[in-house]
Amino acid sequence: MPVTSADKRATFKKMHERGCFVLPNPYDVGTAKALQHLGFKAVASTSAGFAWTIGKADNHVTVDDVCDHLTAICAAVDIPVNADFEGGFAVKPEDVAVNVARGVKTGVAGLSIEDSTGDKDRPLFDAALAVERIKAARGAIDANHSGVLLTGRCEGFLWGVTDLKLVTERLQAYAAAGADCLYAPGIKTKEEIAAVVKAVHPKPVNLLIGASGLSVKQAEELGVRRISVGGSLARNAWAGFMKAAREMAEQGSFTDLAHGYPGGELNKMFR
Incomplete structure (x- = not known):
């Protein structure tokens, strides 16, 4: 019996209820199928990894590029796919909503929205606008009761804004605005991770781990719910x-x- 998008979404939500799981990041259909073959229960797209496959730099792909990519991956595997949807490919909340609605139609089980502007002089959207963007994404996801899980991301640490209080306050605001899962890529120390987990409890936290870092067991002991590896x-x-x-x-x-x-x-x- 075919696995439907609704099945994948229900499975993905359940995975966030307890424990800690690895959400690896394939960059094309072949790598997504390989990760399913290896026994991973869900995967997440990577904006950078995908961009490089089509000869573009990270953050230089279009919403058309990404939606085609997500549609292909979702159709290729029987496990949930979480979308790295960058900043929603728009600034205004109403435009973010339009693009998120397109993303939902690809069959993804989850989708994340960032708060970075791409401008090193003003790296993060104003807090109020960032919250409205999350609310817009939430509304687009709920418009047809899709069941897609929304992750709110604060990109501060990736852009040199390492004020942990600012980051945790933003994540709390994104949670209040409707984000189901919270994510602060770039945090690394046990103290930083524990602070983020505590700040948004009981909502789950995604942790980015690169070449070095905590083991799954150590991350779980800190309260992390899922681990991704980005590009x-x-x-x-x-x-x-x-x-x-x-x-x-x-x-x-x-x-x-x-x-x-x-x-x-x-x-x-x-x-």
């Missing part, structure tokens, strides 16, 4: 590609190609 898997893939390609270009040799993943195993996984 880290994509960067790992690009590391292997660039190393082998650079050897060919600069040395005229091909030794690094011996480290590739076995083609037979890939064919078996995708058969």
